[in-house]
Amino acid sequence: MNELLLARWQFAITTVYHFLFVPLTLGLSVLVAIMETIYVRTGNETYKKMARFWGRLFLINFAMGVVTGIVQEFHFGMNWSEYSRFVGDIFGAPLAVEALAAFFLESTFLGVWIFGWDKLSKPLHAATIWLVAVATNLSAFWILVANSFMQEPAGYIIRHGRAEMTDFFALLTNPHVWYQFPHTALAGFVTAAFFVMGISAYHLRRKSSPDFFRRSFQLGLMLGVISTLAVALVGHLQGQYLVKSQPMKMAAAEALWESADPAPFAVAALIDEQKQRNPFEIGVPALGSLLAYNTFSGKVPGMKELQAEHEAKYGSGDYIPPVAPVFWSFRVMVAAGIFMVFLTLYGFYLARKGRLEGTTWFLKAMLWSLPLPYIANTTGWLMTEIGRYPWIVYGLQKVEKAVSPSVSAGAILATLVIFTLLYGVLALADLYLLARYARHDPEETSAERMLETGKEVSLWI
Numbered sequence: 478m479n480e481l482l483l484a485r486w487q488f489a490i491t492t493v494y495h496f497l498f499v500p501l502t503l504g505l506s507v508l509v510a511i512m513e514t515i516y517v518r519t520g521n522e523t524y525k526k527m528a529r530f531w532g533r534l535f536l537i538n539f540a541m542g543v544v545t546g547i548v549q550e551f552h553f554g555m556n557w558s559e560y561s562r563f564v565g566d567i568f569g570a571p572l573a574v575e576a577l578a579a580f581f582l583e584s585t586f587l588g589v590w591i592f593g594w595d596k597l598s599k600p601l602h603a604a605t606i607w608l609v610a611v612a613t614n615l616s617a618f619w620i621l622v623a624n625s626f627m628q629e630p631a632g633y634i635i636r637h638g639r640a641e642m643t644d645f646f647a648l649l650t651n652p653h654v655w656y657q658f659p660h661t662a663l664a665g666f667v668t669a670a671f672f673v674m675g676i677s678a679y680h681l682r683r684k685s686s687p688d689f690f691r692r693s694f695q696l697g698l699m700l701g702v703i704s705t706l707a708v709a710l711v712g713h714l715q716g717q718y719l720v721k722s723q724p725m726k727m728a729a730a731e732a733l734w735e736s737a738d739p740a741p742f743a744v745a746a747l748i749d750e751q752k753q754r755n756p757f758e759i760g761v762p763a764l765g766s767l768l769a770y771n772t773f774s775g776k777v778p779g780m781k782e783l784q785a786e787h788e789a790k791y792g793s794g795d796y797i798p799p800v801a802p803v804f805w806s807f808r809v810m811v812a813a814g815i816f817m818v819f820l821t822l823y824g825f826y827l828a829r830k831g832r833l834e835g836t837t838w839f840l841k842a843m844l845w846s847l848p849l850p851y852i853a854n855t856t857g858w859l860m861t862e863i864g865r866y867p868w869i870v871y872g873l874q875k876v877e878k879a880v881s882p883s884v885s886a887g888a889i890l891a892t893l894v895i896f897t898l899l900y901g902v903l904a905l906a907d908l909y910l911l912a913r914y915a916r917h918d919p920e921e922t923s924a925e926r927m928l929e930t931g932k933e934v935s936l937w938i
Contacts, residue, residue, distance in 0.1 A: 481880045483889040484556040487896065491548050493855055494900045498542030498907075500854050503617055503662055504669025505535045506610035508700060513603045527693055528606070529594075530919045531673065537910045539587065541903060548896065556889060557869075560879035564870055567633055567642045568623050575619035583612035617665075618658050625653035627870050628861075629722055640873060653722065656715040657861075663708035664857070667817060668850040670701030674824070675847035676915045678840040681833075689919045691834065698828060701821040709814055713768070720769045720777065723871065725787070726864035728780045729800045730807040731765055732758070740765030740777035745808070748801045753781065791872070798866040806860040813853035820846055 509532050516524035553561045553568075561568070586608040593602050625648075626633075632647025633640045642648070677694035680686060719727045728734075732746050734753050742764035747757040766775040780797050787796035820843065827833040834840070865871055869879045 480884060480886045480889060481877055483886055483893060484552075484880050484884075485876070487556065487889060487893040488552050490893070491545070491552070491896055491900070493858070494904070495542065495545040495549060496854060496858055497851060498538050498545065499617065500661070500665035500668040500850065501538050501672055502535070502542050503614055503665025504667070504700070504704075505531065505538065505672065506606070506613045507666065508669050508673060508696065509535055510603070510606045510610045511696065513606055517599045517603045523689055523692060526689060526919050527696075530689075530917075531693070532590075532606075533914050534672075534676075534911060536587075536591070537907065537914065541907045543584075545900065545903065556881055556884055557879050558881035558883070560869055560874065562639065563874050563879070564626075564640045567626055567640055567648070570642060570645065571619045571622040571648065575616050575623075579612050579616035579619055583609055583616060586612065614662055614665075617661055618654075621658045621661060622648055622651070622654055625651045625657055627868075628657070628865060629653040630870060630873055635873075640870070652718065656711070656718050660708060660711045660715050663704050663711060664850065664854055666700055666704035667708055668854065670697045670704060670821070671817065671843075671847055671850050673697035674701060675844050678843035679915070682837065682840045682844075686919050687834070694833070695828065698821065698824050701817070702825050705814070705818045705821050709818060712814070717769060717771075723865070724778050725780065725783045725796060725798065726803070726860075727769075728778060728783060729798050729803040729864055730860060731777070732800055732804045733765065733777060733779045734781055736776060736779040736782045738766065738776035739763035739774050740769065742768060743804075746804065748804060750797075750800050753797075794867065794875075796867060798864050803860050803864045806856040806863070810853045810856040810860065813849045813856070817846070817849050817853070 509528050512524050512531065513528040515521070516528060550572075553565075586605045589597075590602065590605040590609060593605060597605070629651060630640070631651045632642060632644035634643045635641075648654075674694050674697040677690040677697060680690040681694065716727065731740070732743050732748050732755055733740060734755070739762070741760035741762050743755070744759045744761065746755045746759070748755055763773040765777050767773050769775060769777050780800070784796055788794070824833065824839065824843070827836055827839060867875045867877070869876045
């Protein structure tokens, strides 16, 4: 349990926990904005109640996300100070823009939206939640600009042993950003869709406020159908790009040790990383090449060949990431995605036939499927980050060179335990608040009740 291992565990735990809140914030902000826009255009009071009801749940999620996200900033300066020294001039720029522009815009207009009910005109009040939605997703964009530099460095020069920015525009046009950001944003829309559909299904089964939750379910379903199909398409394109930009990550995701043409797709496998082989594998011939190149032929490089190439380019060392976590994270993500596509398409079929509310098993399935997008988001992020190992900045700095030399293992272990316990308490508080307010009658939702929600969340935090 040395400093490097403990620092990696601490960052992994805090980041995964924080990322539980991010996708829902991205998607639910847009969905609430759509609900209020429909209210402004139609004058239907039901949509005003919907915006307030789901807005309260958005507020709880947003507050928890802010609190857990603040910790991330301290990691870079404390546990990963050598990383900050090496790449801080570049990494800090998009994070500064995110904080000064996107986050401040987001938090400011969220406050105006909360306190502005019945004080601002209807169109102006609706505009504030749209500004929150745009700023929320813009915040994710800037963070992914920073992360994409770690995945595929661009617009820099190495000078005096440090990476210095030479072209800010190159950071924005980094191809990795334009695969990663749509995938993340769409995943947020999927999360919001299943969140709204799951809670609405709970109420529809209990026959409480059926018109309210029928409309909520329908909006969530429309967003779900579009976003689940879109995220699958963008994910496929992103995977094809990674075959070129990070072939080792994709080879690990397929547990492909030897180069193959055509390459199979392993549905499941037992992986022996020490002997670099798969003792048992269930595969589909040529499907790997099809996924990589849209054709049943084409060489997909294996990890052994890529290891030799990396040694020739970067020097001796082990450049193969932990294969089993990457392999299974990828498959869990894909399996969850496929199941969500099936649920949304079948829900669309039932809605068209007018049988949605009468199909009890489907409503129950939607409620129990609420964790699916969270599972997909978490495993997808694990595959993205673990698959880059041993690099913290791909091709420029290894993880072992990025850890702080002045922070002891005891100090990291102590804060790891404290953060884990604290986040556990916050997780219970978040689940309690979400479950409590999700069960409320939407007729009770008012501007005053929303302020009470904010006060209660503040007390918990």
